[in-house]
Amino acid sequence: MRKISIGNGEIQASEIALGCMRIADMPVDKVSQLINTALDEGINFFDHADIYGGGKSEEIFAKAIDMKSSIREKMIIQTKCGIRDGYYDFSKEHIIEAVNGSLKRLNTDYIDILLLHRPDALMEPEEVAEAFTILHSSGKVRYFGVSNQNPLQMELLSKYLNQKIIIDQLQLSITNTGMIDSGINVNTENDGAIDRDGGVLDYCRLKDITIQAWSPLQYGCFQGVFLNNDKFPELNKKIDEIAAKKGVTNTAIAFAWILRHPAKIQAIAGTTNVKRLKDICKASDIELTRQEWYEIYKAAGNKLP
Numbered sequence: 001m002r003k004i005s006i007g008n009g010e011i012q013a014s015e016i017a018l019g020c021m022r023i024a025d026m027p028v029d030k031v032s033q034l035i036n037t038a039l040d041e042g043i044n045f046f047d048h049a050d051i052y053g054g055g056k057s058e059e060i061f062a063k064a065i066d067m068k069s070s071i072r073e074k075m076i077i078q079t080k081c082g083i084r085d086g087y088y089d090f091s092k093e094h095i096i097e098a099v100n101g102s103l104k105r106l107n108t109d110y111i112d113i114l115l116l117h118r119p120d121a122l123m124e125p126e127e128v129a130e131a132f133t134i135l136h137s138s139g140k141v142r143y144f145g146v147s148n149q150n151p152l153q154m155e156l157l158s159k160y161l162n163q164k165i166i167i168d169q170l171q172l173s174i175t176n177t178g179m180i181d182s183g184i185n186v187n188t189e190n191d192g193a194i195d196r197d198g199g200v201l202d203y204c205r206l207k208d209i210t211i212q213a214w215s216p217l218q219y220g221c222f223q224g225v226f227l228n229n230d231k232f233p234e235l236n237k238k239i240d241e242i243a244a245k246k247g248v249t250n251t252a253i254a255f256a257w258i259l260r261h262p263a264k265i266q267a268i269a270g271t272t273n274v275k276r277l278k279d280i281c282k283a284s285d286i287e288l289t290r291q292e293w294y295e296i297y298k299a300a301g302n303k304l305p
């Protein structure tokens with residue numbers, strides 16, 4: 001498994017991470033099998049949020065590995081906060097309370113990386129800065145990042161923070177490429193030129209902020225998986241053709257497409273299936289050519305100007 005450098009090179013993370021959003025209702029032994037498979041495949045990064053399964057995902061994760069210090073040290077554990085029941089909350093009190101809850105459920109003394117989950121329109125950056133400093137100086141959180149934020153939101157926050165934003169977790173899959181399309185279509189009349197994220201891809205590269213791709217196999221927002229899906233005949237034909245050539249599954253190609261980008265994006269796999277996880281990890285053994293990458297991009301319905 002190839003590693004990427006996150007932050008100022010202080011974190012060496014697997015380029016594929018395991019997302020734990022869907023594990024809440026699994027039997028503990030199956031979660032244990034999934035985590036151990038991830039570790040065996042070289043995955044050292046695990047993505048959580050306080051709200052996944054209403055807290056059950058963090059809880060079952062800790063149970064499944066019996067959170068001993070020997071295993072904890074092998075893992076980079078990231079969690080998120082800021083989404084509440086029907087609203088967003090980046091208040092100092094809520095951030096601190098949410099981290100205390102995650103620490104308890106994860107049965108650990110520290111979170112490696114804390115992300116603010118979705119922009120809170122009522123955010124007061126000074127308060128977030130206070131919360132981060134308290135959490136950092138008490139040793140409860142080592143690093144900080146955001147999710148679903150655009151460059152100006154990160155700039156605003158950074159003006160007040162004492163810590164660097166090292167991650168922005170964003171939706172990205174072959175069928176969700178807005179952040180790539182706007183760069184390709186600059187100054188054209190094509191729909192692809194519409195900039196919905198303020199140039200987040202180039203901003204993150206400039207600032208050494210790692211982009212994490214959530215829902216790497218989904219189209220729309222949780223509308224389903226695009227692989228083996230009749231709605232995407234051309235895309236599947238192209239992916240299958242390249243998969244056969246490289247001797248891997250279509251799932252591996254879908255991940256390889258994200259990993260091929262020079263921004264060194266980390267892809268977050270949401271599978272709960274051990275066999276699929278192994279297939280996904282094969283993406284780290286191959287590299288798409290420039291031509292293959294563009295062929296897949298175009299087969300998803302994108303046009304080059």
Ligand SMILES: NC(=O)c1ccc[n+]([C@@H]2O[C@H](COP(=O)([O-])OP(=O)(O)OC[C@H]3O[C@@H](n4cnc5c(N)ncnc54)[C@H](OP(=O)(O)O)[C@@H]3O)[C@@H](O)[C@H]2O)c1
Pocket residue numbers: 018019020021022047048117147148169170213214215216217218225227228251268269270271272273276
């Ligand atoms: N920051 C955010 O706002 C945000 C939002 C959403 C998610 N996330 C993070 O991103 C992670 C990944 O998101 P995700 O779970 O949506 O990612 P995903 O990997 O795109 O989707 C995983 C789901 O697709 C299913 N699947 C995969 N391949 C399939 C196939 N060929 N046929 C049928 N089903 C297939 C999986 O089923 P199996 O389990 O059977 O493989 C699983 O239910 C989450 O765990 C979470 O950590 C973050």
